[in-house]
Amino acid sequence: MSQNPFPLSSLEELRSLADRLPGADETAREGAIARQAQLTKPVGSLGILEETACHFAAWQGRINPEIKRAQALVFAGNHGVVAQGISPFPQEVTVQMVANFRTGGAAINQLCRAAGADLEVIEIDGLNPTRDFTVEPAMTPEECLAALNTGAAAVDPEADVLLVGEMGIGNTTIAAALAAGVFGGTGADWVGPGTGLNAEGLIRKAGAVDKGVALHGHLDALGVMAALGGREEAAMAGAVLGARAKGVPVILDGFVCCAAVAPLFGADPRLLDHCLVGHASAEPGHVKLLDKLGKTPMIQIGMRLGEASGAAVALLLVRAALECHNGMATFAEAGVTEA
Ligand SMILES: O=C(O)c1ccc[n+]([C@@H]2O[C@H](COP(=O)([O-])O)[C@@H](O)[C@H]2O)c1
């Protein structure tokens, strides 16, 4: 296990970071798989609950993983590209929803209570909007790095799991641009209605993504993160890496969260190995993006809210998975005849 490499001093460091970050504990994973085979159920009959328990064993480094402290981080940011008319909501909704998170009135407050997670909301750069990527790079590499380091620093090393989410009017356009910038394709391939954009707006949104990709799409995955991304997206990428450095498994949220970490995958796919994807969002780009990232979502229940809500619902299933894994009797203990 290596030293905590944060704060990073340049985005370039991401290229070799996977070699400096801890990997999975394969002995713990094997032990968990062996335990699953001995529990009083036909092998495989608990479906993804079994794989989930083994994932947590590998990334917590113990055969019997536990969740005492679940940390949910919601990063908030604003985006210059809203000037292109790509969201039905005005930019001031970002700060208003941050206030709603703080007073406990948002969906994520209720879901964190239901799932037993502690919520923290972090406004990146005081919600100062990025620049409009259809005109110029959204961020300088230095601004992007600052947001990434903020995200990495926010992770509690005592947490047993991290849920990652965001709030930012316009950021489904950022997500589409990041997906196109990292994996190719046109704006139309990656955009969707987000918070409820109409058909005319969708054409503008796809056009904005195409314009941004034409301007900045020649850049590599890390260049794309700064030029087409957003501050809360960079912070989410940083939190995912900070969690890896601190030995904390991660549950990713929807389209925006997964697009935020796509540049990490572009730099080195191993950087996402400790992450589960909580759900498949109804935003149409998400399922396509998960295919590119090689990730299977835990659930698909038509959610498309963001703010870590899908990750919080998935945490309920992770808790169910670990209760079974740790609490069930083996065939030998229960005196049940094996196949
Ligand atoms: O991540 C998703 O799957 C997702 C899908 C649709 C909407 N959102 C949320 O909606 C906001 C962005 O939507 P928009 O239409 O303003 O781009 C932002 O605050 C996200 O949290 C998020």
Ligand SMILES: Cc1cc2nc[nH]c2cc1C
């Ligand atoms: C009301 C509202 C709540 C949200 N939560 C995450 N993104 C959001 C966007 C809007 C518009």
